[in-house]
Amino acid sequence: MELSQYVLEVLRRDEEFVLYRGEPSNQPCSPSVLLLSLASMTPALETLKKIEYEYSFRGELDSAWAIRSPALAEHRGQMTLVLEDSGGETLDRFPRQLPGLPKTSAADSLQTKSSARGSCESSEPC
Numbered sequence: 001m002e003l004s005q006y007v008l009e010v011l012r013r014d015e016e017f018v019l020y021r022g023e024p025s026n027q028p029c030s031p032s033v034l035l036l037s038l039a040s041m042t043p044a045l046e047t048l049k050k051i052e053y054e055y056s057f058r059g060e061l062d063s064a065w066a067i068r069s070p071a072l073a074e075h076r077g078q079m080t081l082v083l084e085d086s087g088g089e090t091l092d093r094f095p096r097q098l099p100g101l102p103k104t105s106a107a108d109s110l111q112t113k114s115s116a117r118g119s120c121e122s123s124e125p126c
Helices: 045-055 106-118
Strands: 006-013 017-024 033-038 071-075 078-084
Touching: 006 033, 033 045, 033 071, 045 078
Parallel strands: none
Antiparallel strands: 006 017, 017 033, 033 078, 071 078
8 A cells, every 4th residue: 555645644643653544645536544653763562563463353343343454554664554544533632521511420420329328327218
């Protein structure tokens, strides 16, 4: 797969990987792809193994419920996992607390309910 034909947008970056969305530059009807590339020119062996491990599942995944990897390719001298692109957004682009939701955590909610049950002294269910 020739990755130089894609215009890349960085979606996410961390210490190990960079996730890109690649839009075809000269074929507008071609599908976009996701590229998971190594962030370092000298990655740890464990990081290389992660990409190889993800690629090893390519025959077992169904695009109805997973993003599949049709290829491993080289991008800027790095091993890169090519992934199908469903057009979605990464979860880290969304705020941690969605508007309109209570700011209490599930653990707080469970603790409040269990302590209320423990303090019930009547014979009726709490």
